[in-house]
Amino acid sequence: MASPAPAGAASAAASPSPPVQLPSPFAELVKGPSGLEKIVLRGARNCCAEIYLYGGQVTSWKNDNGEELLFLSSKAIFKPPKAIRGGIPVCFPQFGTHGNLEQHGFARNRFWTIDNNPPPLPVSPAIKAFVDLILKPSEEDLKIWPHSFEFRLRVALGPSGDLSLTSRIRNTNTDGRPFSYTFAYHTYFSVSDISEVRVEGLETMDYLDNLKAKERFTEQGDAIVFESEVDKVYLAAPSKIAIIDHEKKRTFVVTKEGLPDAVVWNPWDKKAKAMQDFGDAEYKSMLCVEPAAVERPITLKPGEEWKGRLVLSAVPSSYCSGQLDPLKVLQG
Numbered sequence: 001m002a003s004p005a006p007a008g009a010a011s012a013a014a015s016p017s018p019p020v021q022l023p024s025p026f027a028e029l030v031k032g033p034s035g036l037e038k039i040v041l042r043g044a045r046n047c048c049a050e051i052y053l054y055g056g057q058v059t060s061w062k063n064d065n066g067e068e069l070l071f072l073s074s075k076a077i078f079k080p081p082k083a084i085r086g087g088i089p090v091c092f093p094q095f096g097t098h099g100n101l102e103q104h105g106f107a108r109n110r111f112w113t114i115d116n117n118p119p120p121l122p123v124s125p126a127i128k129a130f131v132d133l134i135l136k137p138s139e140e141d142l143k144i145w146p147h148s149f150e151f152r153l154r155v156a157l158g159p160s161g162d163l164s165l166t167s168r169i170r171n172t173n174t175d176g177r178p179f180s181y182t183f184a185y186h187t188y189f190s191v192s193d194i195s196e197v198r199v200e201g202l203e204t205m206d207y208l209d210n211l212k213a214k215e216r217f218t219e220q221g222d223a224i225v226f227e228s229e230v231d232k233v234y235l236a237a238p239s240k241i242a243i244i245d246h247e248k249k250r251t252f253v254v255t256k257e258g259l260p261d262a263v264v265w266n267p268w269d270k271k272a273k274a275m276q277d278f279g280d281a282e283y284k285s286m287l288c289v290e291p292a293a294v295e296r297p298i299t300l301k302p303g304e305e306w307k308g309r310l311v312l313s314a315v316p317s318s319y320c321s322g323q324l325d326p327l328k329v330l331q332g
């Protein structure tokens with residue numbers, strides 16, 4: 001199946017291509033750096049989100065006050081085949097380096113297309129701003145991962161500014177073969193200062209430590225705080241995780257469905273310096289908490305579909321009262 005043409009590729013053609021239809025009047029297609037096309041979703045007040053067709057990647061999510069909630073590196077490279085550093089890269093069909101593919105798979109550096117006719121997905125009538133994208137493998141992709149699939153991604157902005165990403169992956173192999181994959185929503189949160197941040201919901205969980213040859217440990221302590229490089233895969237993590245930013249008095253609530261694990265990553269100073277597309281001090285203002293399916297790959301038979309969902313909300317922290325009640329944060 002042919003890969004979709006790079007965004008903007010048709011602009012040199014003699015006759016202009018017909019305008020791309022977006023299903024929602026609250027969505028607009030505009031050009032970003034290097035001419036890469038992105039969809040801007042506009043919600044109530046100043047809430048908005050941006051999604052690049054390159055990678056099917058959310059790069060911006062703003063609240064009522066127009067404040068950015070996701071981290072996007074000032075050194076991010078908007079040029080294929082480099083994946084964009086920040087926002088929410090989608091890791092598929094492989095998370096990490098355990099398989100034969102490039103790190104984190106290829107979905108994050110392929111051109112997705114707008115899907116104007118997706119199979120029905122129940123959606124709250126209150127959700128007005130959304131877009132449906134689709135990725136299918138190209139001939140080249142089939143050489144490195146010999147499976148036919150349809151990956152549908154809906155990105156939606158809820159009435160209270162929540163951002164949701166729903167992935168539906170279908171095995172469309174015609175030779176009867178199942179396939180297996182690992183997956184992550186590699187979410188980069190913007191934080192005021194990493195040393196003022198704590199994560200709740202993962203305490204007492206078992207994790208694989210990527211910095212210690214994936215050895216298995218059990219998390220100790222009341223909450224997770226950050227003083228050095230962290231690269232852990234928490235196993236069978238709860239469906240809600242809170243990221244509490246004391247300085248900003250803001251809590252991100254991460255809700256995940258269909259994704260048992262959660263990766264927590266901060267490169268800290270040395271690794272930050274080693275990354276070409278990441279500022280030396282930017283590790284202080286970001287944290288990745290990534291709903292994922294890593295430990296046990298997902299297997300689909302032909303015709304089967306898997307769904308994995310991420311909902312992000314940003315709420316004022318109960319820290320203001322001087323009393324942090326994790327139960328309040330994690331309820332609901």
Ligand code: BG6
Pocket residue numbers: 103104186210231232263265288290
């Ligand atoms: C994290 C991994 O999810 O992504 C880390 O756990 C990795 O091991 C990081 O370094 C960044 O990966 P990449 O490929 O985007 O540089």
